[in-house]
Amino acid sequence: MDVRIPKKMKAVVCHGPHDYRLEEIPVPQVGDGDVLVKVKACGICAGDVKSRAGASMFWGDEIQPPYNKPPVVAGHEFFGTVVALGKGAKEKHGLDIGDTVTAEQIVPCGKCRFCRNGSYWMCEVHNIHGFQREVADGGMAEYVRLSDRDIIHKVPESITGYNGAIIEPLACAVHSVERAQIRFGDVVVIGGLGPIGLLKLQLARLKNPGLLIGIDLREKRLELGKELGADIVLNPLEDDVKQRVMEVTDGYGCDVYIHNTGNPKGVIQGLQILRKLGTFVEFSVFTEPTTVDWSIIGDRKELNIYGAHLSPYTYPIAIDFLAKGLVKGEPIITHSFPLEQWEEAFTMAEEGTESIKVVLVP
Ligand SMILES: [Zn+2]
Ligand SMILES: [Zn+2]
Structure with missing residues (x-):
């Protein structure tokens, strides 16, 4: 397959609450163990809408700072095609060029107490695609780089349309x-x-x-x-x-x-x-x-x-249920927008009067 990768790409970048922008940024380079994915679609989550609105956590009277760490490309509900594999990534993740994949939203640190005892979804470091850039950016872009620490799942051909974007939720x-x-x-x-x-x-x-x-x-x-x-x-x-x-x-x-x-x-x-x-x-x-x-x-x-937080060990179940048609994604994904219309898409997702799930399509 043709895997010519451009130098630049469009991405929705979070610069902080109330400050998301469509930008042209370099396509990420793949390092050892990394996987470059050409994004097919990325859903807008209530978490994205709240991140943009500057949601904080309350702890009694004490308000915690917003949970995103800008700048970071937004989006964690993405899926797409593998277009480049860093050294060792093919073996590490069991992937080939051309595979359709999604990655879990959390990129576990692998070192903290929770990661070490198998409770990776509560990782103390808590890097999530689209909110904290330390390991990897999000999927509201033409390409997303997955790191060697990402948990990547193959998306079978029986999951069609934009349904791959519903795997995370x-x-x-x-x-x-x-x-x-x-x-x-x-x-x-x-x-x-x-x-x-x-x-x-x-x-x-x-x-x-x-x-x-x-x-x-x-x-x-x-x-x-x-x-x-x-x-x-x-x-x-x-x-x-x-x-x-x-x-x-x-x-x-x-x-x-x-x-x-x-x-x-x-x-x-x-x-x-x-x-x-x-x-x-x-x-x-x-x-x-x-x-x-x-x-x-x-x-x-x-x-x-x-x-209940995130999705420990449940991606394979979600993928299986979607593939078998036990759960239907089509009625849930009501609207799709090109990246350029991200703002309209976010507004529609936030209002939720017309839409259920809105996805961005690069
Ligand atoms: Zn989500
Ligand atoms: Zn951890």
Whole structure:
């Protein structure tokens, strides 16, 4: 195949909150163990939108600095074709020129306590494509360099169109749903039907719950939730969610609540509608702190509260489910834009009224 690689490329570069720019930058050089990938598409994540908006972490009254370390090429939901392999990369990653690949969003340091005990997704250094440049840039560019520390997965031909860009969020969704330990017959509620919520909904369906309920504020997303397997969809702007959930659970509440909205109201809603001894999985990134009476968790309901972060060991499952059509990416990827229209694409992803998942196509 023809693998002529230009010297320069277009990329969406994050220079800090509120300062993303389309730039022409050098195509990265491959060093030992590196892989150069020509990007086919890169999804815009809620994390990208929040990074651009300057999202910080709250720790009591103390606000942590933004999590991106500029300058860095944005984007972690990318896939593409291998066009160059550094020395030893073919053996190290088991790849050939022309393979279609994606890489896990985190590039583990391999040295910290978490990496060494196998909990690489919680790596203390925490370099993620598109947020921290120390090891590698992101995929909102014509090319992305993957390092020898990257965890690279082949994308089979049966994953068509831009569906390769949904592997990362799907892998995260798999982890969240696994954390929920859904049992046959459970009443499962998915709070928030954005891209990741709709993926979790499809995955939760595969667990054969007794009843699958989706909650969102937008009618379009609720309709799609029904199409993708929800038995009941509820809109808190119109429905009394607590009352409806109690009606269908003989007044006990749901067994499992998986939360994705990033809105404190969604947390409180979950704590209200869960039954005693129920399970709450939190995946969201918030832009403000949540205030709630914690006695609900212990004294009142003895809940299981599980966090979920990234996608440990779940990329192969995500790829397999997409390849087999057990999870559908087409209804989720609603819009694609060329890199030049990144700003329009980000705005559309942020508003989320028209779109579910927006991808950039170099
Ligand atoms: Zn993502
Ligand atoms: Zn580490």
